[in-house]
Amino acid sequence: MTVELTSTDLATLLKTKAGITVDPLDLDRPGATFEEFGVDSLGLLAVVGELENRHGLSMTSAESAQSSAEFLNAVNLSLKKGA
Amino acid sequence: MNGSGARRRAVITGIGVVAPNGVGTDDFWKATCQGASVLAPIDREGCEQYPLRVAGLVKGFDPAQFVEERVLVATDRFTHFAMAAAAMALDDAGPPVDEDDPFGIGVVTAAGSGGGEFGQRELQQLWSQGPHHVGPYQSIAWFYAASTGQISIRGDFKGPCGVVASDEPGGLDAVAHAAHDVARGTNAVVVGAAEAPIAPYSMVCQLGYRELSRVAEAEQAYLPFSERASGFAPAEGGAFFVLEDEATARNRGARIRAVVAGHAATFTGASRWPESREGLAHAMRGALAEAACAPEEVDVVFADALAVPEADRAEASALADVLGDHASRVPVTAPKAGTGRAYCGGSMLDAAAAALALEQGLVPPTPNVTGCAYDLDLVTGFARATAPRTALVLSRGLMGSNSALVLRLGSES
Numbered sequence: 419m420t421v422e423l424t425s426t427d428l429a430t431l432l433k434t435k436a437g438i439t440v441d442p443l444d445l446d447r448p449g450a451t452f453e454e455f456g457v458d459s460l461g462l463l464a465v466v467g468e469l470e471n472r473h474g475l476s477m478t479s480a481e482s483a484q485s486s487a488e489f490l491n492a493v494n495l496s497l498k499k500g501a
Numbered sequence: 502m503n504g505s506g507a508r509r510r511a512v513i514t515g516i517g518v519v520a521p522n523g524v525g526t527d528d529f530w531k532a533t534c535q536g537a538s539v540l541a542p543i544d545r546e547g548c549e550q551y552p553l554r555v556a557g558l559v560k561g562f563d564p565a566q567f568v569e570e571r572v573l574v575a576t577d578r579f580t581h582f583a584m585a586a587a588a589m590a591l592d593d594a595g596p597p598v599d600e601d602d603p604f605g606i607g608v609v610t611a612a613g614s615g616g617g618e619f620g621q622r623e624l625q626q627l628w629s630q631g632p633h634h635v636g637p638y639q640s641i642a643w644f645y646a647a648s649t650g651q652i653s654i655r656g657d658f659k660g661p662c663g664v665v666a667s668d669e670p671g672g673l674d675a676v677a678h679a680a681h682d683v684a685r686g687t688n689a690v691v692v693g694a695a696e697a698p699i700a701p702y703s704m705v706c707q708l709g710y711r712e713l714s715r716v717a718e719a720e721q722a723y724l725p726f727s728e729r730a731s732g733f734a735p736a737e738g739g740a741f742f743v744l745e746d747e748a749t750a751r752n753r754g755a756r757i758r759a760v761v762a763g764h765a766a767t768f769t770g771a772s773r774w775p776e777s778r779e780g781l782a783h784a785m786r787g788a789l790a791e792a793a794c795a796p797e798e799v800d801v802v803f804a805d806a807l808a809v810p811e812a813d814r815a816e817a818s819a820l821a822d823v824l825g826d827h828a829s830r831v832p833v834t835a836p837k838a839g840t841g842r843a844y845c846g847g848s849m850l851d852a853a854a855a856a857l858a859l860e861q862g863l864v865p866p867t868p869n870v871t872g873c874a875y876d877l878d879l880v881t882g883f884a885r886a887t888a889p890r891t892a893l894v895l896s897r898g899l900m901g902s903n904s905a906l907v908l909r910l911g912s913e914s
Contacts, residue, residue: 435636437570456571463637464574471633 423469423493428486435468436461445486452484462489469493475500511680511690512911513758514750515594515743516853517586519695521557521736521840525589529740529850530857534884536866538839540719540734547701552708552715555722556699557736557841572651575638577616578737582695582846583648584655586741590691591656594743595755597689607660607687608653609679611671611694611845616643617703624702652691660687668898669805670766671845672739673906676852677764679744688749695739696846707735710899712772712809720869723842725806725835726813728874733808736837739846740853757911759856762891763792766904773901774807778815780903781805781895782822788893788905789823796824799831799907800889801864803851805897806835807842816895817875832864832887834880839868848896852906855892859910862888 425442432438432455440455452462459481466480477496483489516526522539523529532539543549543556559582564573567585576584587608597606620643626634641647646664653662661682665675672694679692698707707713714732716722723734750757765787769780789796805816820828836854837847858864864885873879894906 435574437572437574439570460575460637460641461571467633467637 421497423490423497425486425490428465428490431465431468432457432461435464450485452486473497473500509684510747511683511744511761512747512750513742513761513856514745514755515590515592516740516758516856517589517593518740518850518853519559519562519582519586520738520740520850521559524559524562526593526853529853530861533836533854533865534863536839536868536883538720538868540722540839540841542717542719543699545699548699548704551704553704553713553735554717555714555719555734557734557738557843558699559738572655575642576647576651577619577642578697579614579616579695580648580651582697582737582739583610583693583741584651586693586695586739587652587691590693590741590743594745597745597753603657603659605660605688606656606658607679607682607690608649608658608662609665609675609682609690609692610649610652611665611667611675611849612645612648613666613668613671613696613844614698614703614706615645616647617698617706618700619643621700621702648695656691658691660690667766667902668900669842669844670848670896670898670902670904672848672852673764673894673896673904674766676742676744676761676906680761680764683744683746688746690744691741692744693739693741694845694849696844697737698735698844699737712807712812712899714808723808723838724870725804725808725838725867726817726873726875726877726879727870728872730808730810730813734841736841736843736847738840738843738850740849759859759911760909762909763788763790763794763907764905765791766902768901769903770901772899774809774811774815777812777897777903778819778822781816781897781905782819784903784905785819785823785893785895788907792907792909794891794907797827798891799824799827799893800887801855801858801892802831802833803855803892803894804833804835805895806837807897812897813875817877820877829876830878832880832885833877834864835867836865838870848894848904851894851896852908855894855908859889859892859908862886864889
């Protein structure tokens, strides 16, 4: 069974790798963007880098995600493909 | 007073300090006037095993108090110090008149060793685990421009921004650079420097300096102008100013702390201490000329005070060359003997102490030193209430820069 990344996981990663504190519920809000939480491109790169190292997979598509939903889709697609 | 043709003068309206002897300008000044020494054996984790034993470390500084978390992960300690001191200076100055014009405020910092601790961590990742384990902040955290960048971004200061890398005198040179920005039309510039060179990689970089003191006892390690001088002790920390155009500052009712009256810089080569005599003298003459200041008008000298006999001798001689008979009468002091030399942060700490000395009428003493081996009136023991009106701040770099800055009392138009 493939491990799936959740909003809670993402919130934890944002905190530890990008120093951003955000509630997973706020991440899930329809229309919510990374920009409004102060997540910039480097912050996202830090999270992607951590996930890539953890799973030994490339996840370049996730780097350009504008929202949590987009990000989780891209990451979980990579995880499914790589499994 | 300033007609449209007259040069716009830069004045200091805000001061912020993060120093080994105090976090915050008030704590720093109080400790500096008391002349206490905070030089101590280096007790930072991972740093205890090197031949460099004594330094001035900043204590009781919580970066989270001054820097938000998302910036904390992307910055080194040297930027934490800088952001804290800059915030204090801005708070001290109060809102400049055109705070709604982002292009009206610039940022200039001096840098030296940069983000050594952060960089070391990422380099360790690189060589132990590979390039994919180097984080995305490495390039912006350790490079020389990090503090200018972060201060500018946080404050939305889009005016002229820059970084000066000229070794220890960088602080004085940054102030001059910022004063030039003011003269050319920018109304306010946040200027300063802070360094954090007490971390393993950064410490190893310093072990090659033959001017470094190897003495293990804190009170004996750094004794400028003394017969027992045997090198300097390094330190971390720094200071920031808000510089404003004088007319603009007066119009908004800002408190003028001091006037940036003159500056000059020369270069005489790495560790060439006998040659630094002429270099420092030339810088002093240039700064005094720009300030239209006669030698006998200098009321206090904040010395470079390297504590290497050749260098001390050169500095004392340079003072005599430029100030003549006045050199042996003017109070000379080196508060850094109690905190250590914080590289380019150190010259800013001296400039801050000089501005405060003018404002408070007090010349702080040179800690740990009791006698002076040169024909100078070195202030030791206690602060002196001499009400100085003009301060000369000197700084030399291990790599050869020599700079002089003249500050005048703020209340004099």
